Amino acid sequence: MEPITWSGSLGPFLNPVMLAAVVLFFAAFVINLVMSFAGMRQAEPIVNPDHTISYRMGPVDFTLAAMKYSVFAVLACIVIFILGGILQPGMEAKGIIGGVSARFLPVWIGLVATFVLSIRYKRRLGLYGKLFDNLIGMIGFGLVMFWIFTAIFAPMIATHGAIDVVSAMRNDVPGSPVPGAAADGLFSHYLLGGDALGRDVFSRMVFGAREVLTIAPVATLFAFMVGITLGLPAGYMGGRFDTLITFVANLVLAFPVILLFYLLVTPEIVEAGVPVYMAAVLFLLPVIFIWVLLYSRYRNQPGVIKWVAIPITLALLLLYLGTVFEFDPFVWLTTSFIGYLNQGNPVSDWMLTTRENYEPLVGIPIDGNLLIVFVAVVFVNSPTVFRIVRGLVLDIRTRDYVAAAQTRGEGPWYIMLWEILPNARGPLIVDFCLRIGYTTILLGTLGFFGLGVDPESPNWGSTINEGRRLLTIYPHPPLPPALALMSLVLGLNLLADGLREESLKD
Amino acid sequence: MGLFILRRLGVMLLTALCLTFVVFFLTNLAPNLEKLAKTQGNARMSDAEVTQWLDNRGYGRPLVVRYGEWLGLVPGWTREAPNGTLTGRCFGPADDPAEAPTFCGVLQGDFGYSTVSANRVSDVIGGRLALTGWLMLYAFAVMVPSALAIGILAGMREGSRLDRTLSTFSIASTATPEYVSGVIFIILLASSTAGLSPWLAEMGWIEGRTLFLGSARSAMENITFWNFALPVATIALYGMGYIARMTRASMAEVMTAQYIRTARLKGVSFRNIVLKHALRNALIAPFTVIMLQIPWLLTGVVIVETLFNYNGFGWTLVQAASNNDIELLLSCSIVAVLVVLLTQLISDIGYVYLNPRIRIS
Secondary structure, three states: OOOOOOOHHHHHHHHHHHHHHHHHHHHHHHHHHHHHHOOOOOOOOEEOOOOOEEOOOOHHHHHHHHHHHHHHHHHHHHHHHHHHHHHOOOHHHHHHHHHHHHHOHHHHHHHHHHHHHHHHOHHHOHHHHHHHHOHHHHHHHHHHHHHHHHHHOHHHHOOOOOOOOOHHHOOOOOOEEOOOHHHHOOOOEEOOOEOOOOOEHHHHHHHHHHHHHHHHHHHHHHHHHHHHHHHHHHHHHOHHHHHHHHHHHHHHHHOOHHHHHHHHOOHHHHHHOHHHHHHHHHHHHHHHHHHHHHHHHHOOOHHHHHHHHHHHHHHHHHHHHHHHHOOOHHHHHHHHHHHHHOOOOHHHHHHHHHHHHOOOOOOOOOOHHHHHHHHHHHHHHHHHHHHHHHHHHHHHOOOHHHHHHHHHOOOHHHHHHHHHHHHOHHHHHHHHHHHHHHHHHHHHHHHHOOOOOOOOOOOHHHHHHHHHHHOOOOOOOOHHHHHHHHHHHHHHHHHHHHHHHHHHOO | OHHHHHHHHHHHHHHHHHHHHHHHHHHOOHHHHHHHHHHHOOOOOOHHHHHHHHHHOOOOOOHHHHHHHHHOOOOOOEEEOOOOOEEEOOOOOOOOOOOOOOOOOHHHOOOOEOOOOOOEHHHHHHHHHHHHHHHHHHHHHHHHHHHHHHHHHHHHOOOOHHHHHHHHHHHHHHOOOHHHHHHHHHHHHOOOOOOOHHHHHHHOOOOOOOOOOOOOHHHHOOOOHHHHHHHHHHHHHHHHHHHHHHHHHHHHHHHOOHHHHHHHHHOOOHHHHHHHHHHHHHOHHHHHHHHHHHHHHHHHHHHHHHHOOOOOHHHHHHHHHHOOOHHHHHHHHHHHHHHHHHHHHHHHHHHHHHOHHHHHO
């Protein structure tokens, strides 16, 4: 069977239109650029004798209009392709583009719903709503949401499993039919081709989104918690503590990232237990952060402290112990107690072995390799966050409302967490978006060098790495994850840019 | 100024000591040494044999002492075997122990031998650094002028269409890491089956089968545009966006300054305002950014050298790390750390020097 074409049944009509629009766009763009360098400007409005204003388009305006309409034409073609892919029956008619967009149906529905609701209620949604006044921000948000929905609906979108191998499909071009698919109950085509092992490139890209979008934001969040917990007191109190922490932060920053990764993310390091020590420190800081946050606010309300702050902190502490040390104090205490009561008989030994083999109930099981990747990324990011927070605090602590809080007799932690931090949120949110993008790039770098990731994992970085060996002969396996990574990071950067612009407008 | 430089040098020295110690610690962890013993000696050694093997080669002593030896502050170890032969850190089996120096460490210029290839580390690194130097030089020669041009053009009229176009381009370039742009470049320009090359070859516009070469291996002997354009472009593209954005911000800030307004009101042409009044002040901030970009480029260099098979410093680092070549990895780390610290120092001093407001006060 022949592979299906890229554009399916709509191709013969839409491809020429799209090509013409693209050519027109670039021609108009070049002409416009030449004209603007030659000093030509857009035409000025003309005030007529009867006090009406009219506007006669000059050559620059014509190029701009041509650019605008060609963009509209391309967008219209894309929408028709997507709709055609969803509505037409049969893979031959859909084509690869149509087939892929049909698979992304849940994502389209999610995106349309998000945008319609957000734009409808944008005046009530604060900074998030203002994002929808900004074209760049909206494009960025759209790209980010596209990948978030892809990650959420990955099992519905993917056509095959991430590690399912059809050995006849090795390095097959995009759109190749799977032999015997109907009999085995598989999807009929490899939409974006097969990789060197015969796995489906499209499905791996989709599942890769899930991997990337779970690790990157969480790692960034932890980096922020660590950076904030250390940056607030360093900036607010200054002194020796500040000097020390700043020196350590500069130490980490002076390490070339790639060297740090090569030193930290190795099996030997995992064997030596270094990630657990680092995780023990890095993960404890967020717990302290939450406790101080709650305690400083509700210090005078013992009820809240007793029923909210302490339980939350204890739960987090349990989670921390379970995740980092695989230690569950309840089980430890119970087994020790029962063991103590039964000294000298077999129950005691049985209790001890149970304790050894017990998996903690609360605690996220992370294997050593993933933990070290996570810790390395948090470790690389947190000094930068620390510096940003410290700089912001140095600026904000001279404000009047801080002086007012000091006069009121508030404690230093209350001022830091409830006066300074909320007022530093704008730049921090913007940086958070940028940093998720940077973390995604870092994770991709780790995958690209095959550090710390499972070779089977559909992670975008490692997929690019696998594909690059036969790059010049079979270009299709590494291209989808590369473009996916690029569009996600681009979306995050554009989103950050839009947020910055809108938050500066206040 | 003198005191400032002295203090910076002091902090730099302390930082270098801390960082090299961390690297030393991480490369000399027990599992690394065990792996070393098993690859060099016998893969089926028992634990006791491994300890014995390590003791014989001076790895058994405390970490701090070995770090001191490696630095050259503690006398190198010597050891007498039961049969009377002397072995030591500072002399090989062929040398005369009496003539060997007491100290042999980095401070004495002795970087040791690569544990994998048995070559002198300094010989290996020297040649590789020269190759990477060329790559960095060309990348900088492409990146800095184009980034500055983009930044200045975008920043001189903030909010104009040109600004928006160029800013979007620079955002896109910061969102494209080297391993993505490199792959796209190779597919687009250097693949014989995809991208532009087959089409151009069919039209008879290019002589070879591809427009550019997808591997920079031949560039190690002879750099040509054909084999070196893609690696250089890949490195330059990622760093460019960041410098351009910083330049744009700095330029936009300068353009709103009072003296620019005065010049405009005086009737100075826009061209002269940009070239004579704004440019020099707007370039102070990007200078720091450009210097600090060098350590960033290091990551890019490692990726690009791996992707394009160019056996420079970055490639050596990857090889040393994956082969558990402890001495080589240590020396690579020193070079990397030194590059970072020196660029920080230069950027600090340069910033003070370039900015008359700080220099004179």
